[in-house]
Amino acid sequence: MQTIKLNNGISMPQLGFGVFQVPDPAECERVVTEALELGYRSLDTAAAYLNEEAVGRTIRNSGLPREELFITTKLWIQDAGEASARQAFERSLKRLDLDYLDLYLIHQPFGDYYGAWRAMEALNQEGQVRAIGVSNFYPDRLLDLIQHNQIVPAVNQVEVHPFFQRREDQAFMRQQGVQIESWGPFAEGRNNLFSDPNLTRIAQAHGKTVAQVVLRWLLQRDVVVIPKSVRHERLAENLNVFDFELTPAEMDTIAAMDTGKSLFFDHRDAEAVRRLGQVRLNI
Ligand SMILES: NC(=O)c1ccc[n+]([C@@H]2O[C@H](COP(=O)([O-])OP(=O)(O)OC[C@H]3O[C@@H](n4cnc5c(N)ncnc54)[C@H](OP(=O)(O)O)[C@@H]3O)[C@@H](O)[C@H]2O)c1
DSSP: OOEOOTTTTTTSSSBOOTTTTOHHHHHHHHHHHHHHHHOOEEEEGGGGOOOOOHHHHHHHHTTOOOOGOOOEEEGGGGGOOOHHHHHHHHHHHHTTSSSSSSEEEEEESSSSSHHHHHHHHHHHHSSSEEEEEEEOHHHHHHHHHHHTSSOOOOOEEEEEEEEOOOOOHHHHHHHHTOOOEETTTGGGGGGGGGHHHHHHHHHHHHTTOOOHHHHHHHHTOOEEEEESSSOHHHHHHOOOOSSOOOOHHHHHHHTTTTSOOSSOOOOOOOOHHHHHHOOOOOO
C-alpha cells in the first residue's frame, strides 16, 4: 500500500477504509473483515460512528499483526476539554480493544478543543497515540491552534471531492506541514457524481469506473483517501487504483468541476455549529 509520511515521521497508508454510517455491529464486522481480507490496512472510525467496538472485535479476530494496521478514531464535541478528552480517548481505546492508536483526531472545531488538544499532545508524548490531528478545520482555526500549542496537527480530515476541491486550503495546510485527508471523496454520490459526463469519459478512456477516477485524482493530488462502501465488489474496486495514471489534461478537466462550496454544510455556519454542538453521544 502506498504511504504518506506525516510531519512527525510516521507513515500512513494513502488509501484506507472509512466506516461512517455502518452502525449495525454485524454489518460493520462483515464489511471490515472483507476490507482487511482485500488488503485495506487503514481504518477510519470515530466515537460518533458508534461502531468502535465492532471495529475492534474485527481487528482482534483478523489475527493481523497490530503494527500492520493504521487505526484512526475521533473525539466528539461533548468530550472536548483537557480531562474529558483523556477519558474519552481511554474509552475509545477500550472499545477498540487496542493498546495504542495510530491517529486521534478532534472531530469538529467546536467546544473546548484547545483543552482537548493539550490532552492529545500529552497522549502523543506518552506514546499512547502515534499521531494527532484535527478534522473540519478551516485555515483560520487551524493556524490559531498551531500558533498557540506545541504540536502541529499531523492531519486535517476535511470534505474534499470533485465539487469541493480545497486546493487553496491544501496549499495552506502543506505550508504548515499538515497532511490533508479527504472525507466524502465521492460526495456520498451527491450531484450525480457517479454519472457525471466528464468523469465518465475519463473513466472510459482508462477502462476504469468513475469511483476509481475520483480516487486516482485525489491520490495524484497527494490527498489521503478513506472511501466507504458496504459492498464487497466496491471495496475491491476502490482499492484497485494504483495501476493507472490520469494525464495533466484529465486532471485539469476535473479541476474545472470545482464549485468552491460544501455539498454538506459549512463548519463556519452558525446553524451547523448549533446543530452539531447539540449532538450528544450516549456512550
Ligand atoms: N470527519 C468527518 O467529519 C467525516 C464526515 C464524513 C465522512 N467521514 C469519513 O470519510 C469516510 C468516507 O466518506 P463518506 O462515507 O461520507 O462518503 P463517500 O465515501 O464519499 O461515499 C460513500 C457512498 O458512495 C457509495 N460508493 C462507495 N464506493 C462506490 C463505488 N465504487 N461505486 C459506486 N458507489 C460507491 C457508497 O455506497 P455503498 O456503501 O452502498 O457501496 C456510499 O453511499 C467515512 O466513512 C468516514 O470514515 C468523516
